[in-house]
Amino acid sequence: MPPFGPALLILLYFTSLATSCTEQERSSLLQFNTELSYDSGLSSSWENTKDCCKWEGITCSSDMTVTDVFLTSRSLQGHISVSLGNLTSLLHLNLSHNFLSGSLPMELVSSKSIVVLDVSFNQLNGDLQELQSLAPVSFLQVLNISSNLFTGRFPSTTWEVMKSLVVLNASNNSFTGQIPTTFCVSTLSFAVLELSYNQFSGSIPPELGNCSTLKSLHAGHNKLSGTLPDELFNINSLEHLFLHNNQYEGSLIGIGNLTNLVTLDLGGNGLCGNIPESIGELKRLEELHLDDNSMSGELPSTLSNCKNLIIIDLKSNDFSGELTKVSFSKLPNLKILDVVWNNFTGAVPESIYSCSNLTALRLSSNRFHGQLSERIDNLKSLSFLSIVNNSITNITRALQILRSCRSLTTLLIGKNFMDEAMPEDDTFNGFENLQVLFINDCSLSGKIPLWLSKLTSLEMLALYNNQLTGTVPDWINSLTFLFYIDISNNSLTGEISTALTNMPMLETNKVAPKSFELPIYLAQSLEYLILSAFPKMLNLGNNNLTGVIPKEIxxxxxxxSLNLSSNKLTGTIPQSICNLTNLQKVDLSSNHLTGAIPTSLNNLHFLSQFNISNNDLEGPIPFVGQLSTFPSYSFDGNPKLSGPMIAHHCDSAETIQSKKQTGEKDEKVIFVIAFGAFFCVGVLYDLTVISRFLG
Incomplete structure (x- = not known):
């Protein structure tokens, strides 16, 4: 036998003994399962064998000790048992994406074996207990407690005993207090700190400047304030800085020192001043978010040096000057450029049309002028274009150019082309992928053009606030995906086309949840991220439509949402409107409607806005049900209507008698009050005289 033979036999002997997990580990896991109120069939799975190394979600090492517990997305409910701390060889514990509640056992946080602890996306609550600085050293490298219900002040001394910590994610909770200063006191490898979506106050502690290996700092959506500390700009290792939606002030003078930045998001603060020239030192920068601040001045030409930029978001500031100072042709990777709500002037820079990867371009609410360039057809990937509220001219040429952008799905060009004519060229081709088209607030003359009928993918059409004439064309129901129609505030005539009562997408609740490349804003504080968030709407208000409301509606x-207000409609409110049980808004005001209010309108239980004022309706207003919840102005201007919520009542004999009785009661009440007041004054006078006499 070779000299190593006996040793090999001994090794094989002891290996043969370790054929399953220990009884201690088995009972610890069973105790964990016992404390679950719902285990999604886990117990039945574990009962199939006594060897816990073969249990679902459990992994063991070669010596049959439990090293991994992976039970993510199992709909588990109940508490996390402290018994898991008895698994002395456990390295990875992942219980994320369940419905676990209660507290987090600190025995797991202070474990001498666990290196990755992930309990994110649960319902854990209460305070996160503090580990004292004299506690045994924790070997944790990754701690993820994000997306829970934790409250209270965030621990401060706990991090001193975590000498191996690399990643801490406590985002999306309700932690309060200040950000601790001790993250880098003991560890030399701390790299990721995520504290976003909490209620932290104060400022970024200058001590974070000691974190020489920090790569990612996320503390957005808190209540942080003050100025950004100079020490923050000394963390040269920083790659991702996310402080969005806080209350920071001051400028970005030191930003050029963070030469390794890939993502810079300081949007939603109160930063002022301009973008410094040193921004050009950020050669690795891919995302720049400075939106919703108070920054001003011209953009520095050095921004062109950030050749890896993919996203530039500068919306809602006070930037000015011409965009031509930036050479966009040097930014070949640019996909999103958003400068809405600024004061940029001049023409749209030609260099933008060199960004062949551009998918979303928003230049709205600035002071750009002139015509669109033919070079825009170089943007083969452009899906989202918004130039709303500028001084762009020549709508016919603009549409002829834009139809070559075959990838366009969203086109917002309203508040331009003032007092021009709507192009009626029936030979228009293109826009085959267009889903959203807004040409509103332009005072355009002409008719609803036939070329719109070729936009077979169209889902939203807004032509409101123009001067369009003629009738609503019958071909409109050939747009089988159209669910949002707003052609209000025009001069359209004729009767309501029955084609409008046969719109396929207004008969079904199906709308695909497609995301926009950029949010669509109907107001500065009202944004829509997906197409299906828009209501299914038919708005024909403020036109010159005549005839009756068709019962086919x-x-x-x-x-x-249904708006037929400010037209010349006659006849009664059709009973069939009561079939529209999803209605939330109805406006039939300022027409010539007659007859009674259908009582079955009370069946519209989702109705939150209702207006039938200024018509010729008659009869009682229902005093119970949904209609009784609306204010009087919803019914005003109908002299023949009666009801408790309006001042006017029908002059029936019963009503007159009621008024007479009410008047007699009022006279009696006045007499009693007057007599009582006279009596009290007399008594007080007598008491005063007597008191003086006695005094």
């Missing part, structure tokens, strides 16, 4: 059972 009852087919549009998915309709949420």
């Amino acid at each position: 009852g087919r549009l059972k998915a309709l949420i």
Whole structure:
């Protein structure tokens, strides 16, 4: 036998003994399962064998000790048992994406074996207990407690005993207090700190400047204030800085020192001043978010040196000057450029059209002028274009150019082309992928053009606040995906086309949840991220439409908002409107409607806005149900209506008698009050005289 033979036999002997996990580990895992109120069938799975190394979600090492517990996304409910701390060889514990509640056992945080602890996306609550600085050293490298219900002040001394900590994610909780200063006191490898979506106050502690290996700092959506400390700009290792939506002030003078930055997000603060020339030192920068601040001045030409930029978001500031100072042709990777709500002037820079990877371009609410360049057809990937509220001219040429952008799905060009004519060229081709088209607030003359019928993918059409004439064309129901129609505030005539009562997407609740490349804003504080967030709407208000409301309107059972106000409609409110049980807004005001209010309108239980004022309706207003909840102005201007919520009542004999009785009661009440007041004054006078006499 070779000299190593006996040793090999001994090794094989002891290996044969370790054929399953220990009884201690088995009972610890069973105790964990016992404390679950719902285990999604875990116990039945574990009962199949006594060897816990073969249990679902459990991994053991070669010596049959439990090293991994991976039970993510199992819909587990109940508490996390402290018994898991008895698994002395456990390295990775992942219980994320469940419904676990209660506290987090600190025995797991202070474990001498666990290196990765992930309990994110649960319902853990209460305070996170503090580990004292004299506690045994924790070997944790990754601690993820994000997306829970933790409250209270965030621990401060706990991090002193975590000498191996690399990643800490406590985002999306309700922690309060200040950000601790001790993260880098003991560890030399701390790299990721994520504290976003909490209630931290104060400022970024200057001590974070000692974190020489910090790569990612996320503390957005808190209540942090003050100025950014100079020490922050000395962390040369920093790659991702996310402080969005806090209350920071001051300028970005030191930003050029962070030469390794890939993502810079300081949006939603109160920063002022301009973007410093040193921004050009950030050669690795891919995302720049400075939106919703108070920054001003011209953009530095050195921004062109950031050749890896993919996103530039400068919206809602006070930037001015011409964009031509930036050479966008040096930014070949640029996909998103958003400068809405600024004061940029001049023409749209030609260099933008060199960004062949651009998918979203928003130049709205600035002071750009002139015509669109033919070079825009170089943007083969452009999906989202918004130039709303500028001084762009020549709508016919603009549409002829834009139709070559085959990838366009969202086109917002309203508040331009003032007092021009809507192009009626029936030979228009293109826009085959267009889903959203807004040409509003332009005072355009002409008719609703036939070329719109070729936009077979169209889902939203807004032509409101123009001067369009003629009738609503019958071909409109050939746009089978159209669910949002706003052609209000024009001069359209004729009767309501029955084609509008046969719109396929207004008869079904199905709308694909497609995301926009950029949010669509109907107001500065009202944003829509996905197409299906818009209501299914038919708005024909403020035109010159005549005739009756067709009873076929009852087919549009998915309709949420119906506005037929300020027209010349006659006849009664059709009973079929009561079939539109999804309606939330109805406005039929300022027409010539007659007859009674259908009592079955009370069945519209989602109705939150209702207006039938200024018509010729008659009869009682329902005093119970949904309609009784609306204010009087919803019914004003109908002299023949009666009801408790309006001042006018029907002059029936019963009503007159009621008024007479009410008047007699009022006279009696006045007499009693007057007599009582006279009596009290007399008594007080007598008491005064007597007191003086006795005094």
